[in-house]
Amino acid sequence: MQDVLIIGAGPCGLSAAIECGKRGLSTEIIDKHNLVHSIYLYPTHMQFFSTAEMLEIGDVPFALSNDKPYRDEALAYYRKVAEHYKLNISPYEEATSIEKLPDGTFRVHTRKRSGTESYREAKNVVISTGYFDHPNYIGIPGEDLEKxxxxxxxxxxxxxxxxxxxxxxxxxxxxxxxxxxxxxxxxxxxxxxxxxxxxxxxxxxxxxxxxxxxxxxxxxxxxxxxxxxxxxxxxxxxxxxxxxxxxxxxxLTGFRPDRKLLASSGVELDEEMEKPRFNPETMETTVPGLYVAGVIASGRNANEVFIETGRIHGRLIAEHLVTKSS
Missing domain, CATH: 3.50.50.60 (FAD/NAD(P)-binding domain)
Structure with a gap:
């Protein structure tokens, strides 16, 4: 049983795994897609608004000739970080529900790309899923056309x-x-x-x-x-x-985080903004041992949390876990 199971292999999920690992906690990351899938879905030639320094995680320098990186450079950087820390990542495995067990640990039910269903058990869970799978639909006639x-x-x-x-x-x-x-x-x-x-x-x-x-x-x-x-x-x-x-x-009307996994786990949501209730100093939700990191911690406006702000969530989580266990 891992100390921490992280759902989502985006930059904020990777950062959480690194910070937990630095403090001696065993971790595993699962993701229904590939590493940093949201960045992979960015336009092929997109240049970030943020500087390379603001996208760094795990104290690994993001060295560039340009001040602001392009999509392909960010993909290469996060692959490098994952390899550097030898992160335990299981791609193409989707978390379908989270169950709190009587002893206070968690059972996360999963489904692999092949359709095989399984589960992981962990002492703590971090939800760090993205939002690109869920565009904001306009709701007008013809929106479902192939064009x-x-x-x-x-x-x-x-x-x-x-x-x-x-x-x-x-x-x-x-x-x-x-x-x-x-x-x-x-x-x-x-x-x-x-x-x-x-x-x-x-x-x-x-x-x-x-x-x-x-x-x-x-x-x-x-x-x-x-x-x-x-x-x-x-x-x-x-x-x-x-x-x-x-x-x-x-x-191009934006995207929204998926709340179904949070709701199924019993996390309280702010009805107005569809935002999970959590302690901003620890990122722990209303379910003890269940944390949020990255854009999933935002409300309907997914732009209120960026990589440069969400990357610090992992440190807050790791520090709280160590404090709880001491």
Whole structure:
């Protein structure tokens, strides 16, 4: 039986395993996907807003020639960290439920990619799952069409196509800039008065220049109300509607953490924000011995916890576990 079972092999889960291991606690990580799967799902050529230093875990330097790393560099870095610490990781094994046993330990029921069901037992459990498996759906007619995606990987498949982007965040702006480079006709639709104030400062002026030149058509204070095979309907706040020709829709409306595992384990949730109740000094939830780390500790706004903030959760957890056992 491990001292700590960590569910989720993202940067925050890796950090928790490292911090626990430094304090002599035995750990295992399980993940229904591969190592740092959320980063793997980022756009192929994405550059982080954060500096390399802010993404470091386990006191392993993230050495780069550039200040801000790209996706592939981050993938290589976290593989290096996992290898350096010889972390005990079982990929492609999903935690399906968490059971608190009479003696206070935990039994975590799992399912492997092959469908084989099993379980792990541990004295403590850390839930550090991500959110990319659960996009925020708009709930409009046509959203389930094959032409619609909530993920943007790279621009090539959309070359020369009439493409609409729903959203005004970094992901939407980055996608728009990549799409115009391959000759796509790009329309951005966003319900806000202006794109997010958190847009990367080195990208914003380039985006605004493309809008001013007409390379990107920007509809602010607007929303897509219907998606059809060859067109979309855009409604503005004053009630007017536009119908434009369209081949593909990128609904980049963000993602949300999955709460089912937390709820099944008996953790109390804040009803308004769907946020787990936990002690911010220890990250322990209302179920003794069950902790949260990373974005799963956030509310509906998954952007309130980033790698640079979530990476410290592991240290808080490890220190609390050592204190409890002493």
């Amino acid at each position: 619609v995606t909530h993920y943007f990987r790279e621009a090539h498949p959309y070359a020369g196509m009439k493409t609409a982007i729903i959203g005004g965040s970094n992901s939407a702006v980055d996608a728009a800039m990549e799409l115009i480079r391959v000759g796509a006709e790009v329309t951005v639709i966003y319900r806000g008065k202006e794109v997010s104030e958190n847009i990367k400062p080195w990208v914003r002026p380039l985006f605004e220049a493309m809008v001013n030149k007409g390379r990107i058509k920007l509809h602010m204070e607007s929303s897509v109300t219907e998606i059809r095979e060859n067109s979309i309907t855009i409604a503005s706040q004053d009630g007017t509607e536009q119908f434009i020709e369209n081949d593909f829709v990128l609904a």
